[in-house]
Amino acid sequence: MNSAGYLQSRMIVILNDNGQVSLPTGTPSAGGTVPASQLSTYTSNLLVSKPFQDFRDFAKSFNKLLPGGIQDVNKRIDEYARGLVSGGTLFEELGFYYVGPVDGHDLDNLIPILEKLRDSPNNKPVLLHLKTVKGYGYPPAEAASDKMHGVGKFNLGTGAQYKSKSTAPSFTSIFANSLIDAAIDDRSIVGVTAAMPGGTGMDIFGRRFPKRTFDVGIAEQHAVCMGAGMACEGLKPFVCIYSTFMQRGYDQVVHDVAIQNLPVRMILDRGGFVGNDGPTHHGCYDLSYMGCIPNLTIMSPSDEIELKNMVMTCAAYDDGPSVLRYPRGTGYGAEKLQSLFGYKLENDEIPAKGEVIPIGKGRIIRGAGGMVDTSSNNRGKERKNRVAILSLGTRLHEALVAAQEVEDMHEDISVTVADARFMKPLDVDLVRQLADDNGVLITIEEGSIGGFGDHVLHFLSLDGLLDDGDLKFRPMVIPDSYFEAATQFEQYDQAGLNARHIKGTILRLTKRMQVPVLEPVEQEA
DSSP, X not given: OHXXXXXXXXXXXXXXXOSSOSSOOOOSBTTBSSXXXXXXXXXXXXXXXXXXXXXXXXXXXXXXXXXHHHHHHHHHHHHHHHHHHHTHHHHHHTXXXXXXXXXXXXXXXXXXXXXXXHHOOOOSOEEEEEEOOTTTTOHHHHHOTTSSSXXXXXXXXXXXXXXXXXXXXXXXXXXXXXXXXHHHHOTTEEEEESSOHHHHTHHHHHHHOGGGEEEOOSOHHHHHHHHHHHHHTTOEEEEEEEXXXXXXXXXXXXXXXITTTOOOEXXXXXXXXXXXXXXXXXXXXXXXXXXXSTTOEEEOOSXXXXXXXXXXXXXXXXXXXXXXXXOSSBXXXXXXXXXXXXXXXXXXXXXXXXXXXXXXXXXXXXXGGGOSOOTTOOSOOXXXXXXXXXXXXXXXXXXXXXXXXHHHHOTTOEEEEEEOOEEESOOHHHHHHHHHHOSEEEXXXXXXXXXXXXXXXXXXXXXXXXXXXXXXEEEEEEOSSOOOSOOHHHHHHHHTOSHHHHHHHHHHHTTSSOOOOOOOOOOOO
């Protein structure tokens, strides 16, 4: 806008002022319960308030008694007063002609205004200020401003979305409640978000600790920089931002956090595919763009217990900045955690509170035949038939399913599944063990090329573990493409990262599946 005003470019900017951002920001916080940045709402209310209107009516009546020249001066003063309280003067100082506020739902009035602005010969840039209500005209959307944002199929009459029901809590709520557990014992913990309290769990944290919750509005750069300042003063800031939106604060991550090695906890919700919000909201790139920055510790949980543990680990880690990224979705529940993931839960219940885990240490979840102790197992007698899957994040579930299916099909193949937990620092001892013991090593992650798999491959190459030619390595990542709105399962299916794709990769690398070779088509003479 500064450039347009300076160049006097012919441009029409429409400010859609709906009193909120993409999601409601009026969550309990250090600034109260009003949405972040209430200037527009306040000034617009002031314009139509009775005291202001009474004053203008009196001024107009009195003005008619004055000479014509003075009346013209007073009209200009009135216009200036409207601009001063509505924000118009600010835009006019930037070189814009300000029009508004205008009811954005009154099309009979709005369309002629747009046509006049379009047909005006004036080359000065224009700012048209519209006041709107989000979801206007559809009662279910008006009644629930935090819903109907990115939707799949829903009931047109009620607005209820058709979703598969899960009794397990969401990863977002698990994070928020785990942070509350940590904050109860540590008064230095604070939460920061950038206009996404509901999406990051800061609304839950804010209801418990409103004075320790800070919503800075749509200003990710400021959120990260604010976290850096808090860390300088001895606080423990958890800066909670969607993975895709952390891209906006990347410069601050490097210059204000990482270079100074400040213990800012950067919490990236919506890592990986997000479903119906589509390609603008997928968190596909964080492992790639964060992984190349020195001093960062990067971790990703495979399940809800690991998420609780990693929140506590972040809270306890003060030696530098940390990144915790987790996906959109729900946990697995106690039954599956025991039957598939191998947890031994006391009273068949998920622990209420997490534990601090060692930084940079992964874990083997499943050995050959489903047993971690493989000493008495007859599978994988030949190196070429021994397979290891090293997973980062919640693809671990799919890896475990694929491993069992492969072993059920072939008695001579052994499949070991490990959870890396950390991308930085990488558990090099675990990688060496998997590379030494197996003829096939597969990495899988919920991220694009340049992420976890590339870090593992880089280490394998530098450590000489590929030099003998007896290790086949395959990284499974989100392909170099954009994925449109669909369910998360459908998106991972399109990306080739579900259990059947992992199984297919194992079978190809162990030569149990013949890959068809496309022969060139002969052209007719």
